[in-house]
Amino acid sequence: xxxxxxxxxxxxxxxxxxxxxxxxxxxxxxxxxxxxxxxxxxxxxxxxxxxxxxxxxxxxxxxxxxxxxxxxxxxxxxxxxxxxxxxxxxxxxxxxxxxxxxxxxxxxxxxxxxxxxxxxxxxxxxxxxxxxxxxxxxxxxxxxxxxxxxxxxxxxxxxxxxxxxxxxxxxxxxxxxxxxxxxxxxxxxxxxx
Ligand SMILES: [Fe+2]
Ligand SMILES: [Fe+2]
Numbered sequence: 001x002x003x004x005x006x007x008x009x010x011x012x013x014x015x016x017x018x019x020x021x022x023x024x025x026x027x028x029x030x031x032x033x034x035x036x037x038x039x040x041x042x043x044x045x046x047x048x049x050x051x052x053x054x055x056x057x058x059x060x061x062x063x064x065x066x067x068x069x070x071x072x073x074x075x076x077x078x079x080x081x082x083x084x085x086x087x088x089x090x091x092x093x094x095x096x097x098x099x100x101x102x103x104x105x106x107x108x109x110x111x112x113x114x115x116x117x118x119x120x121x122x123x124x125x126x127x128x129x130x131x132x133x134x135x136x137x138x139x140x141x142x143x144x145x146x147x148x149x150x151x152x153x154x155x156x157x158x159x160x161x162x163x164x165x166x167x168x169x170x171x172x173x174x175x176x177x178x179x180x181x182x183x184x185x186x187x188x189x190x191x192x193x
Contacts, residue, residue: 001032003047006099012054023133024053031129038154040121048108048126051100055090063089070096077175084177087113114179115158117186124154131161140164159187 005013013021028049035045058066060082067074067085070092078084091110094100107116108123115127128150131140140146142164150157162184169176 001042001046002028003043003050005047005050006097008097008099009051009054009094012093012097013050016053017057020053020056023135024050026133026135027052027126027129030132031125034125034129034150034154035122037151038121038125040125044102044105044122045125045129047100047102048105048122049129051090051094051105051109052112052126052130053086053090054093054109055086058086058089066092075178077177081175084113087111111179114177115162115183116179117183119158119183121154124158128154128157128161131165155187155191159184159191162187 013024016024028046031045031049032042035042055063055066063082063085064074064079066089067078070089072085072088072092074085087110091106094109095106100106104120104122107118107120108126110116111119111123112127112130116123119127128146132143132147132150137143140161142160146157146160146164149160162180166176166180166184168174
């Protein structure tokens, strides 16, 4: 089931570059399918997926300026890698537009890059679906493990992605967002109980 998209969101999607719009469409399909596997409302997952990258095309310096204008705190990792701010900025734009007020949708958009320990199932679906885009196979060669884990259990799917991504970041000496580390710790503790 596809969601009815508010007009303000459709306008934002129309403004995205073609490649990004195609990515968003693929993520919507994966999110709806994953939502149905886990008995989560596919229309809410679809709406969150449709909205997740509305700020992905904004250059880094502008993302920092927008975050500051919108009162979003910017940490040292985000300042060094401003692309990490496209979720928070996108969610704030959608809140400003006033057409989406479901906190699970807005939080799903906000945290879709780093994850968050308190992410609702719909946000976990979109987090994982975004990473399972077949066009990201090169960036995430561990996609099959993420897919298998996510089909079993969403917590395990998020954890499988974070494990793979953090391993890659360490190998490449890249920064790790503190919220990704916090989410991984929280999932490991929850899954061991
Ligand atoms: Fe994104
Ligand atoms: Fe995305």
